[in-house]
Amino acid sequence: MKPILFIDMDNVTVDYYTQFAKYVKEITGILFKYKLNELTSFTCMKWLKEYFLEEKAVQVKEKIFNDIKFWTTMEPMPDAIEIIKLLENKYNVYISTSAFVSNSNSCVLGKIEWVKKHLPFIDIAKLIYCHHKYLLKGDYIIDDLPRVVEKFTGKIIIMDYPYNRFYKADYRVKNWKEIGELLL
Numbered sequence: 001m002k003p004i005l006f007i008d009m010d011n012v013t014v015d016y017y018t019q020f021a022k023y024v025k026e027i028t029g030i031l032f033k034y035k036l037n038e039l040t041s042f043t044c045m046k047w048l049k050e051y052f053l054e055e056k057a058v059q060v061k062e063k064i065f066n067d068i069k070f071w072t073t074m075e076p077m078p079d080a081i082e083i084i085k086l087l088e089n090k091y092n093v094y095i096s097t098s099a100f101v102s103n104s105n106s107c108v109l110g111k112i113e114w115v116k117k118h119l120p121f122i123d124i125a126k127l128i129y130c131h132h133k134y135l136l137k138g139d140y141i142i143d144d145l146p147r148v149v150e151k152f153t154g155k156i157i158i159m160d161y162p163y164n165r166f167y168k169a170d171y172r173v174k175n176w177k178e179i180g181e182l183l184l
């Protein structure tokens with residue numbers, strides 16, 4: 001039997017932060033000063049509150065999250081699609097991602113559309129919407145957020161960012177090439 005591998009979407013398979021920054025720029029004219037690899041926080045409210053008061057930050061966040069195009073037009077991370085395709089031959093691959101980030105269905109529906117378009121070789125039934133990912137049972141999980149995976153019973157592979165460096169994972173990788181070297 002192939003080992004079971006769970007793969008996260010935001011900031012792992014897709015460039016969530018850069019897309020978010022692009023939408024903030026379009027809506028407000030504000031250009032975030034940090035790049036993805038400089039982030040010390042994962043939370044979009046923290047990013048927004050460097051530039052806006054709470055009320056405006058919530059408004060901007062909701063506007064972005066409610067737009068299905070925000071979710072369907074994200075760029076894949078470099079090499080992600082190619083490596084996932086190769087991994088699919090050796091592993092039983094599931095996409096494990098949180099999708100309940102706003103009061104609308106845009107994220108839920110948008111992520112289905114994204115996976116169908118970019119990962120057509122993965123059965124859509126293997127898209128798992130899950131926030132408490134440590135409840136999943138499998139051999140490996142790739143994620144960027146320690147708090148959602150830290151009690152996972154398989155091996156934890158963390159996609160490296162400044163905001164997760166406090167955490168000692170089983171493996172730490174900087175990009176998809178390194179994931180390929182580790183798992184293929």
Ligand SMILES: [Mg+2]
Nearest residue numbers: 008010011144
């Ligand atoms: Mg993530």
